Amino acid sequence: MLAKFSVRLKTVLLFLLIFYLLISFTSDFFNAKPSIPNGILSSGGESTNETEKLSEESTTASRFHLPTETTTAAIDNASAIASPSPPFKSALKDSDATLLDTVPAYIKAIMDPEDTTFPRLDCPVSNDHRYHYLNTKSSETLHDSTTNLRPKYFFALDLHQRASLLPRxxxxIVESIRFLGPxxxxxxxxxxxxxxGTFEILSSLRKEIECIGVKYYFNSSGIDPSAGDRINAGDRIKGLAELRNQALQPLMDYHYEGSSMDDTTIIFLNDVAICSEDILELIHQRRYQHADMVCGMDWTYVGPDPTFYDVWIARGMNGDTFFEIPEDGSWDSAWNIFWxxxxxxxxxxxxxxxxxxSCWNGATAFTAxxxxxxxxRFRGSHEHExxxxxxxxxxxxxWHLGYGKIAVIPIVNVEYSDEAATKIKDAKGYVSGWVGRGGESDARIEWESTPPVALKCMPNYGNQTWVPWEKQLGGMDPAPRGVDLV
Structure with missing residues (x-):
């Protein structure tokens, strides 16, 4: 009898234990917050993971010369000191832990112009007297907690595999921003x-950039223009165009109050070794010349002497390339520029x-x-173009839209590495050296309102023809000849 009671008691206790465990599990299950895997975004586009917020990066392209094109990528996420960030969708990736140890030295070099940790192009202090008017400090341009004005200067870049160049x-860029007013x-x-380490450095730079009061938009893209057909470059160019548009997208997406569209200058830079005075001179000349777009001159060393680099893109007012390239692709006449x-x-x-x-030339400033x-928008070529x-x-x-005041500022000279840029500055001079010679750089441009009748078309060196400029307008209606420039 006692034995039977003992068995029954154990059965009841076991049942009660199982019931208690079921109740506990059910309570924990319904009260627990679900975890979200890395890379999943909330509906507002904000990262749901603090680690993700530190690792929003993208892809890049740098040089745009036909035979040796580098590729570009895109970035978006943003935050600001004075106003909230726009809701961007991001393609996030994790930082490489093995590269994070190198980041602090790069950040210090970027933020401190006196830092000598890394060898870089030596740059002079910018001319305060020449450029001081570019820093508008009136109440109309200052941000506060209730106002978000469109920036007067919007810097845009596409970068890939360029950690060594970032300090310069x-x-x-940081020096220029401080001068222009964050x-x-x-x-x-x-x-x-x-x-x-390019991704890790640029991702970690956010805190420093925002601390000086600048909106920083940074994002990743998986677009790889180099994966396109190298013979038929159509897909590659479409990829590069998309990446440029991604870099400019924050200017379109974010709601800005009050400020005129006429006031914004876009400064789009390639992966070049450049001085702050080069950037400021481009912005100054766009204002001084009442230009729609200005470019510097970018160079490369294919031998002991420098060669103009962006020859595939740039065309003079005669519609021709800056130097002659025969059908065999020889650059032997590169020295004979504007022959x-x-x-x-x-x-x-x-x-x-x-x-x-037309020009781009490594560094450009143009109206937004x-x-x-x-x-x-940036785009690839359409069929029949x-x-x-x-x-x-x-x-x-x-040109078609009436913005044909496009100019080259020849005292702004850049290259794609610190070492070669030092040689270019020795050969071509610094901006400050030219400005001190008596005002050559201040000569006014006598603008032509009519574009060239025809342009040299050069999809490759062995296939060069002349085409009417209007045929490059895709679906646009041809502009009237002699259109008044804005």
């Missing part, structure tokens, strides 16, 4: 596919700005107005 490139500036960077354009040839050697049909009005780089198509459509 971003150091000069309240007047925004920075948008597209990084992609880098495994040399058939006497006006441009004279002005480049005198350091005077001159009008061109047609972009903000949704009249223009001459296959060409997206900056040349951009310039063609700028």
């Amino acid at each position: 490139l971003f150091g000069s 309240q007047n500036c925004a920075l948008s960077v597209i990084e992609g596919r880098s495994d040399d 058939n354009n006497p006006i441009a040839r004279e002005r480049i050697w005198e350091g005077k700005p001159f009008q061109v049909f 107005k047609p972009f903000l009005e949704s009249k223009i 001459c296959p060409q780089g997206e900056p040349m198509t951009w310039c063609t459509e700028m």
